[in-house]
Amino acid sequence: MRRALLxxxxxxxxxxxxxxxPDLAIxxxxxxxxxxxxxxxxxxxxxxxxxxxxxxxxxxxxxxxxDLAGKPADPNAPASExxxxxxxMLVTLAAMGCIQRGISIIEIGALRTDGFHVDGRRDFIxxxxxxxxxxxxxxxxxxxAANYTAEELVRASGVPIDILAWSHSxxxxxxxxxxxxxxxxHYETMEAIGIDPY
Numbered sequence: 193m194r195r196a197l198l199x200x201x202x203x204x205x206x207x208x209x210x211x212x213x214p215d216l217a218i219x220x221x222x223x224x225x226x227x228x229x230x231x232x233x234x235x236x237x238x239x240x241x242x243x244x245x246x247x248x249x250x251x252x253x254x255x256x257x258x259d260l261a262g263k264p265a266d267p268n269a270p271a272s273e274x275x276x277x278x279x280x281m282l283v284t285l286a287a288m289g290c291i292q293r294g295i296s297i298i299e300i301g302a303l304r305t306d307g308f309h310v311d312g313r314r315d316f317i318x319x320x321x322x323x324x325x326x327x328x329x330x331x332x333x334x335x336x337a338a339n340y341t342a343e344e345l346v347r348a349s350g351v352p353i354d355i356l357a358w359s360h361s362x363x364x365x366x367x368x369x370x371x372x373x374x375x376x377x378h379y380e381t382m383e384a385i386g387i388d389p390y
Contacts, residue, residue, distance in 0.1 A: 201233030211349035223253030229366035279311035
């Protein structure tokens, strides 16, 4: 079965790209502030690993919220980077690309600690997979790192630091701002694995 990975270029999806070596990596520019930084990182990872890379651009910035959109957070937001229905949207756009490429499984970088967001929880992944599988093409959605924290994923994947260093986790800019929740998680994970990020 051919597999695709949603590759944002962030730390978690970079680890998955190295560990899983999918047939296809899909990066989506949906009009968010860090898009070009994510594309730069994902492109470098795919080139180094020899993974076929598809870029999908779909400007949904008018529908965004919070840090990723450069706007105040929506009243429903559980965190400053919340973008309404983001994982559902990303998986749907990826599925549209996958159906043309003979892909059977889409992998997403949800972690055990992502349950803070509903769309990072195992039951959400399973429900969305069920929706995909009942449609034409019978795609499935999987979260191979769902039992790991970010630190555990880095260790389990065996990703070398020179590849992990390409990852882009900032939520607000093409280059790391050093202050947003994405940057803080990145630095904390690097410290946890014994790397000084400063």
